[in-house]
Amino acid sequence: MNSVQHTARVGLLFLLGLALIWVTYEALGSKSALSKTGYPIVAGFQNLKALKQGDDVRMAGVRIGAVETTQLAGHRVEAILRIDKKVTIPSDARATITSSGLLGTNYVAITLGTPHAAPLGPESEIRTYESADLGTVMAQLGDLGEKLEDTLGAVSGAFRSQDGQPSLFERLNQLLSDNGNKIDAVMSNLESITNKVNRGEGTLGKLVNDPAVYDQLLATITEIKDAANEARGFVTGAQELVAHVKTGQGTLGTLLYDEKATADLKAMMANFAQVSEKLSKGEGTLGKLINDDTLYTDAQATLQKADRALGAMGDSGPITAVGAVANALF
Structure with a gap:
């Protein structure tokens, strides 16, 4: 029985070793095949954040390539990405370096871009943007902790007496002691006011306790709203009337904006002035009838x-x- 179990364990270990060898072979084979058949693109960054050769290149979480090599290029660093030839990357896609977890390896993440954008060709450069890594976040948290500690120290110092000066609590206590009578008087007045309101005295008390006053106030507000609506309607009508007059519509619009009508009116007024002048001078039959007795x-x-x-x-x-x-x- 023991020999059978021993044999079974050896067999399982052997199969497990074969499986690991096969997985390793497939991973290395896929990367080597990708390096032979894929096309390269360039991604420039300010910091590679421990990105190294062989790390994944993913688009929307799907592995589409690997980092072929990294190199310095002036004031930045570049990662040469080997992309599967079956994958097309839009020209408006963007790449960044991210991590697969707190303790995971870094990889290059590429956005999907838009479907109508032109594809990136071999040796072309993809747009990139910097993302905060774990170290940067921890450094910012450290700075925030230091600022918080300084703030708490300042608050604590304000509550403590320093250089013979009383603390904040001592000042507040002294303020309350010096103005205790005034505070009592204010509280008494407030109590008196609230009692009057509860008894329905004064305008505020009636508004709070008398429903009739509230109804009258509500009716007054309703009338004011109706008057405002009527005024708004009047203003709207006046605006429409002014608009009609400005467009030359109606008698008044014609008189104001029609040059021919204005000229005719002026001529008529001139003729009327001449006739009245002749009448006043006694000219003509009607003028003689008016002026000659x-x-x-x-x-x-x-x-x-x-x-x-x-x-x-x-x-x-x-x-x-x-x-x-x-x-x-x-």
Whole structure:
């Protein structure tokens, strides 16, 4: 029984070793095949953050290549990325160096870009951006801790007495002691005010306790809102009227903006001024009727003669009446 178990364990270890050898071979084979068939692109950074040859290149989490080599290039460093020939990277995609975990290795992450952008060709350069690594974050946290410690020290110093000067609590205690009577008076006044409000005294008390006052106030506010709406409607109507006048619509718009109508109105007013001037001077028939009283006197005499002639016609026959009328008129 023991020999059988021993044999089984040896067999399992042998199979496990074969599996590890196969996985290693496939990983190395895929990388070597990629180095032969893929195309290179260049990614420039300020800091490679321990990125090394053989690290993954991923797009949206999918491995599409590996880091072929790293090199210095002036004031920056470059990573030559070997990309699988089956993968197309848009020209507006961006690359950054990120970590697979707190203790994981770094890799190059590439964004998807837009589908309509032109693809990057071999030996072309991809745009990059810097991302904060764990060391930078820890350094910033350290700086934040130091600033927080300084702030707490300053606050603690404010609460302690220094150089014979009283502390903040001592000053507050002294302030309360010196103004205790005033504080009591203020509290008493506040209590009195709240009691009056609770009893419904004063305007505020009525507003709080009397529903009728609240209803009146609400009705007044409603009337004010209605008046505001009416005023708004009036203003809107006035704006529309002004707009119509400005466009030359209507009688007023025509008079203000129609040059022909304005000229005709001016001509009419000029003619009216000439007629009134002639009337005032006594020119023409109407002017004489208005200014010359001789015509009035003659007309009055004629009417008197006609009256006498009609009286004579009543006292005589037809033939005699005609003669009487003729004598009376002429």
